[in-house]
Each structure stands twice: as structure tokens, then as C-alpha cells.
Amino acid sequence: MRRLSFLLAFIADLVAVLASSKDLHVPKCPATVQAKFTTQIPSGAACPQTNVDLCYTDTSLNLVFTALGETAFYFDPKQTTNGDIWKYEVMEAFIYKGSDDPQTYFEYEVSPNNVTFNALIYNPSRASKANAALDHAFIANPFSDGFAVNTVLDKPNKKWTSHSTIPLALFTAEKPRGTTWRMNFFRTITNPSKYPSQQLCGWKNTGQANFHITPAFGVVKFV
Numbered sequence: 574m575r576r577l578s579f580l581l582a583f584i585a586d587l588v589a590v591l592a593s594s595k596d597l598h599v600p601k602c603p604a605t606v607q608a609k610f611t612t613q614i615p616s617g618a619a620c621p622q623t624n625v626d627l628c629y630t631d632t633s634l635n636l637v638f639t640a641l642g643e644t645a646f647y648f649d650p651k652q653t654t655n656g657d658i659w660k661y662e663v664m665e666a667f668i669y670k671g672s673d674d675p676q677t678y679f680e681y682e683v684s685p686n687n688v689t690f691n692a693l694i695y696n697p698s699r700a701s702k703a704n705a706a707l708d709h710a711f712i713a714n715p716f717s718d719g720f721a722v723n724t725v726l727d728k729p730n731k732k733w734t735s736h737s738t739i740p741l742a743l744f745t746a747e748k749p750r751g752t753t754w755r756m757n758f759f760r761t762i763t764n765p766s767k768y769p770s771q772q773l774c775g776w777k778n779t780g781q782a783n784f785h786i787t788p789a790f791g792v793v794k795f796v
């Protein structure tokens with residue numbers, strides 16, 4: 574009997590450890606936590622590594638995106654804030670405050686040209702199904718609103734890094750300690766000879782060649 578209760582306690586611990594390993598626990602800056610991914614969506618084939626280091630202050634979510642194994646650093650130099658930068662190479666975060674599979678969320682992207690895409694997404698089907706609505710509203714003036722970005726290319730080391738600051742007021746989430754969020758992170762990879770075809774890489778596999786599948790978003794806790 575005692576042995577059984579030991580076993581049950583052990584199993585309960587194991588389940589707790591496995592459950593928490595699914596979560597990302599974001600600390601207050603300057604500590605950080607890293608979401609790292611190395612696989613394609615949906616095939617699971619290899620992707621060059623992408624890291625997203627996260628932390629929060631009382632007023633902002635700070636993200637450091639790092640793309641490794643980069644060869645093309647491909648973007649359209651004519652594109653500016655909220656242009657279709659996702660047609661080329663970007664790193665992305667989909668962000669929602671709350672624990673639901675969201676129908677509205679913030680889509681943030683940054684390109685190797687230091688250009689950002691900032692949109693509130695309306696996705697009532699949670700899966701952008703054929704014929705379902707998928708709409709967006711842009712944040713028109715992110716750099717007047719408290720957003721910041723700084724992107725550095727390191728071509729000899731096949732790497733680009735972007736430091737991004739997103740104001741927590743966007744989510745009514747200042748002083749976020751203790752809150753639960755849903756997020757996913759992505760990277761698109763292409764080059765002039767492959768364009769417009771892209772490799773899609775992601776943190777949580779959405780199971781389709783489509784990022785807008787919100788039940789796949791990971792659980793993120795601000796601790």
C-alpha cells in the first residue's frame with residue numbers, strides 16, 4: 574500500500590513536470606526565458622534555428638528574435654510599416670492575453686530590413702477556415718504608441734537579431750505578473766530564386782501551412 578502511494582505521488586509529480594514543460598514562464602526583465610524552434614510547419618522537417626527571448630517590465634513585453642542559419646536576408650526594400658513583409662522573410666509573434674483559444678489577437682512581425690507589421694487580428698473561426706472571416710486592424714503609428722524595434726544583420730555569422738518592445742497597454746496588461754497568455758512564434762524563410770514559395774517554421778505546430786490556428790498557441794505565464 575505504501576509502495577502504491579509512493580508510485581502515485583511519483584506519477585503526480587511527473588504529470589506536473591510534463592504539464593509545466595509545455596508552458597513558457599516569462600520573467601521580469603532583465604531575466605529572460607527562451608522559446609526555441611527548429612521545425613517546419615506542418616511537416617516537422619528541419620528549419621534553421623530561431624530563438625525568441627522574452628521578458629516583461631511593468632509597461633512592456635520585450636522580445637529578442639534571433640534567426641540563425643540565414644542565407645538570403647530577403648525583403649522588399651520598398652515596404653514600410655504594416656506592408657506585406659510576411660511575403661518575404663520575417664520573424665513573428667502572435668500574442669493574446671488570456672487562456673482561451675483566441676478569436677482576436679495581436680500579430681507582430683519584423684523583417685531583416687527593420688520593418689514591422691502590427692495588426693489586431695479578428696479570426697472568429699479560430700482556424701481561418703475556407704470562407705470564414707479573417708480580418709485585421711492595423712496599429713497605425715506604433716512608434717508613437719510606445720513600440721520600439723532595432724534589427725541587426727550579422728551576415729558573416731548567418732544571423733539576424735531584432736529587439737522589439739510591445740506596450741502592455743495594448744492588452745490592458747500593465748504589471749502583468751501572474752497573468753496567463755496564449756502565444757505562438759514563427760519565421761518565414763525564402764530567397765530570390767525560391768520566392769514566393771516559403772519555408773514556414775514555428776514554435777507550436779499548427780498542423781497546416783497556416784499560422785492562424787489558435788488552439789495550437791502555447792500557454793505562456795508571466796511569473
Ligand SMILES: *[C@@H]1O[C@H](CO)[C@@H](O)[C@H](O)[C@H]1NC(C)=O
Nearest residue numbers: 687688716721722723724725
Ligand atoms: C529600426 O526602426 C526603428 C523605428 O523606426 C528605429 O528607431 C531604429 O533606430 C531602427 N534600427 C535600425 C538598426 O535601423
